Amino acid sequence: MAVTVAISAGSAAEHAVSLAPNRNVGDLTRVTAKLEVRGELKSLSKGQETKTPLTVVGDLRYDERVLAWGKQLSDASRSVRYFAQADAHIAVDGQTLPDRTLDEGKRLVVAQVAGRAASCFAPRDMFTRDDLDLVTLPGNTLAIDRLLPDAAIAVGETWKPAADAVTLLCDLDEADSVEVDGKLVDATEGEARCELSGKVEGRVDGVKTQLELTAKFTFDRVRGRISWLALSIKEQRAAGSISPGIEATSRLQLRIAPLDDSATLAPAQLAGVSLEATPASQMLFHRSAAGHFSLAHDRRWHAVTDDERVTVMRMLEDGELIAQVNITPLARQQSGKAITLEAFQADVEKVLGTSLAGIVKAGEKMNQHDYRVCRVEALGKVNALDIQWIYFHVADKDGRGVALAFTLDSKLAERFAGEDEALVASVQLADPTTQPAGASSDEPDEASAQRSILSPNRK
Missing domain, CATH: 2.30.230 (Lipovitellin-phosvitin complex; beta-sheet shell regions)
Structure with a gap:
């Protein structure tokens, strides 16, 4: 054998x-x-x-x-x-x-x-x-x-x-x-x-x-x-x-x-083409469905909704949901009618209502695209969870603009730090292919558009 x-x-x-x-x-x-x-x-x-x-x-x-x-x-x-x-x-x-x-x-x-x-x-x-x-x-x-x-x-x-x-x-x-x-x-x-x-x-x-x-x-x-x-x-x-x-x-x-x-x-x-991977080569491009804006984002961001009213993106890292941003196109404003930082902050406070614990900081600047950027950061609670909100109003000199609202669990703030600024810095405004739903080019209603993006219940 x-x-x-x-x-x-x-x-x-x-x-x-x-x-x-x-x-x-x-x-x-x-x-x-x-x-x-x-x-x-x-x-x-x-x-x-x-x-x-x-x-x-x-x-x-x-x-x-x-x-x-x-x-x-x-x-x-x-x-x-x-x-x-x-x-x-x-x-x-x-x-x-x-x-x-x-x-x-x-x-x-x-x-x-x-x-x-x-x-x-x-x-x-x-x-x-x-x-x-x-x-x-x-x-x-x-x-x-x-x-x-x-x-x-x-x-x-x-x-x-x-x-x-x-x-x-x-x-x-x-x-x-x-x-x-x-x-x-x-x-x-x-x-x-x-x-x-x-x-x-x-x-x-x-x-x-x-x-x-x-x-x-x-x-x-x-x-x-x-x-x-x-x-x-x-x-x-x-x-x-x-x-x-x-x-x-x-x-x-x-x-x-x-x-x-x-x-x-x-x-x-x-010849002349770089075949080496760099952080920049890993970025993705997104243009909104109605053409109001475009932006570049890293691969952790995913668009889950994109229509005439709002673009919703969520950031995942190692399979964990880190943050969400809602981006809403604003009706075009006449020259010299831009919202002030104080008015923008007041709108944030009004929309958050009893969920708001306090404003952390607020500021404005001109960015590399010569856009005026207002930023308001707030803390509060929703369903007993500590929440951080970061709101942006981005507008150019021709009256085009978008509002962005970032929402995240406060305990994830350190992991998220700076991601809002990076995304907003890449935003480029454009003439839309369609008007925002409910907006009129003759009688723009920026406050209405802002409230839709600032609402913490907006999905």
């Missing part, structure tokens, strides 16, 4: 297949991806759960050149991509939304992964949140080869993919539990066919999500990388501070082919 076991073990070792990736700086590939998502958005309304049908179809095609390849998953790997196609077709509750596509100036993208963290930016222009969502998919091509086993295995044998690699495969922020197995199904001299299956519990924007995944992929043994992937993810995600819950199935088809050359990633095309 011992002899038989030894012979069997030796035979298995002789037929073991190496699936070690062979990625190098300068590697050039063409990636074609198709993502389909079908399911339901879940939200609560008056205590009742509402389910809204959702369909998303995304088509992407990009050339990718490796800029840096870490020996370990914890080491940073970077690539530059050029998206020849990046389109998404979305339908919610049977209503087709305007198609999303990537503008020409944002088609050059730098991607990076390190550990379980992935990020990307457009070095020639600033992404919007929609742009970022459009180019961020499961099956990150800088990370999928990290799913492969470290040691050679025989056909029929299984392995446990690295948890961080599975986290990146599923496009999660965190993975609390990973129970996924890989299996070598078949192998020839040129390729190996593998499968993945299992369950993952993790978090997206601080919200718990449960995934069941199955995948098949082909490993090119000659080139040392995955060349084809079919991934199915069944997800149940709870509602969070910035998005509804979701119950859906995502299906991804990914093809990766070697390239000898890419005109869009040639050295001449990249």
Whole structure:
């Protein structure tokens, strides 16, 4: 019996297949991806759960050149991509939304992964949140080869993919539990066919999500990388501070082919373009729905409402809700009719009413855009919680303006410190495409617009 076991073990070792990736700086590939998502958005309304049908179809095609390849998953790997196609077709509750596509100036993208963290930016222009969502998919091509086993295995044998690699495969922020197995199904001299299956519990924007995944992929043994992937993810995600819950199935088809050359990633095309990540490169651009203003914000801010009346943004840090800001466009004022700091502070005090404990400070200045900025900071209580409010009135010399109201738990004040000033400094006013709802260009009512943004009950 011992002899038989030894012979069997030796035979298995002789037929073991190496699936070690062979990625190098300068590697050039063409990636074609198709993502389909079908399911339901879940939200609560008056205590009742509402389910809204959702369909998303995304088509992407990009050339990718490796800029840096870490020996370990914890080491940073970077690539530059050029998206020849990046389109998404979305339908919610049977209503087709305007198609999303990537503008020409944002088609050059730098991607990076390190550990379980992935990020990307457009070095020639600033992404919007929609742009970022459009180019961020499961099956990150800088990370999928990290799913492969470290040691050679025989056909029929299984392995446990690295948890961080599975986290990146599923496009999660965190993975609390990973129970996924890989299996070598078949192998020839040129390729190996593998499968993945299992369950993952993790978090997206601080919200718990449960995934069941199955995948098949082909490993090119000659080139040392995955060349084809079919991934199915069944997800149940709870509602969070910035998005509804979701119950859906995502299906991804990914093809990766070697390239000898890419005109869009040639050295001449990249000359003078900074491919290094900086704090500025991570900023996102937001223009209000009615076009009254635009601003730049870091990726912790998320717009949850954006219409003619108000833009609501929430700041999340490590999954925790830190603050909310309501931004309301103000009816245009005649020259010389700007509100005074004293009147603005009085309006704040009136709106907060009995919730107000006191005004901490108030001041005004001209900023780098030559806008007059009034700022009032207040403390108080709402439902026994200590609350800090920071109000801004921002106006230009032509009478255009917006009001901003930041709200946060006082215990988070140190973590939030300075974020209000940074966001307000980026605001740029513009002529709206439509008038604020309820406003008249002949008889502007700034006080009414201010009260709507200052109200602590405004969602």
